[in-house]
Amino acid sequence: MxxxxxxxxxxxxxxxxxxxxVSLTITYVIYFINSGLLASGWFGLVMIVLFFALIIYFGKQYRSELGGxxxxxxxxNFSFITMIISGIIGLLGQIILFQVIDPSLPEVLAEKTLESTLEMMESFGASPDSMSTEQLDEIKETTLSNxxxxxxxxxxxxxxxxxxxxSLILGAILKKRDKSLDY
Structure with a gap:
């Protein structure tokens, strides 16, 4: 080193x-395009892939700075700290979005989440009609509390x-030992 x-x-x-x-900007752009997309599984998947790709990119840059x-x-440590910092920024931005910019957004997202949960139940062969109104309300309230x-x-x-x-996975991907130091 x-x-x-x-x-x-x-x-x-x-x-x-x-x-x-970057993740906060994408979240806000998606919110302005169609806020319902924020509850989409595809949105979450794209964000995770982007998150991984950027950490690997910056991790390789840091490894180069350390001499390869x-x-x-x-x-x-690099991966974990990077994720904590970006997570804090995302947390603050989402609190502002859900509490200040659009306090009605949680209700919209809770409805979308409930709809997708019921659709998923149907795709697995379960009947959403088998759930009581209380169970559906509980799912919605739990989602809203998040x-x-x-x-x-x-x-x-x-x-x-x-x-x-x-970070354990990313650490395994980013590590590279100097084999010239082996005896």
């Missing part, structure tokens, strides 16, 4: 900010576990 190379934390700040702002080699621990500021913060906390698991 070079003497004046950045620590994983220092190196992760700028990529974390960029990824957070990076340990698993360094790669894990869009409150407290619900989003709680989900971010649970998301940290997912970030750690994804």
């Amino acid at each position: 070079e003497e004046n190379a950045k620590s994983p934390f220092q190196a992760a700040v700028q990529p974390g900010l960029i990824i957070g702002l 080699f990076m340990s698993f621990g360094t790669a894990f 869009f409150t500021a407290l619900g989003q913060i709680k989900n971010f906390g649970f998301g940290l576990i997912a970030y750690a698991i994804v």
Whole structure:
């Protein structure tokens, strides 16, 4: 490792900010085009793929700065910190979207989520009619609670576990050891 190379934390700040702002920009653009798309599985899948691709891109840049080699621990730390920073930006942007810009949006997304849940049940052969009104209301209320500021913060906390698991995968992808140091 070079003497004046950045620590994983220092190196992760700028990529974390960029990824957070890119994902937030895409979220807001999709919101303005058709807010119902935010509840789409395709939207979530595209965002995850983009997230992975950008972290790998920035991770390879950081590895190059380190001389072309990076340990698993360094790669894990870089990935995890990048995801935390971008996640915080996304969290703040979504709280602003759901609480300030369009407080009615959670209701729309809860309806869309309920519709897609019922469609998925039908595709698996279950009858949505078999669910009571109370069960449907409970699903909707649970979904709505995820869009409150407290619900989003709680989900971010649970998301940290997912970030750690994804960082393990990204750390394995980004690591590269210097084989010339082997005896």
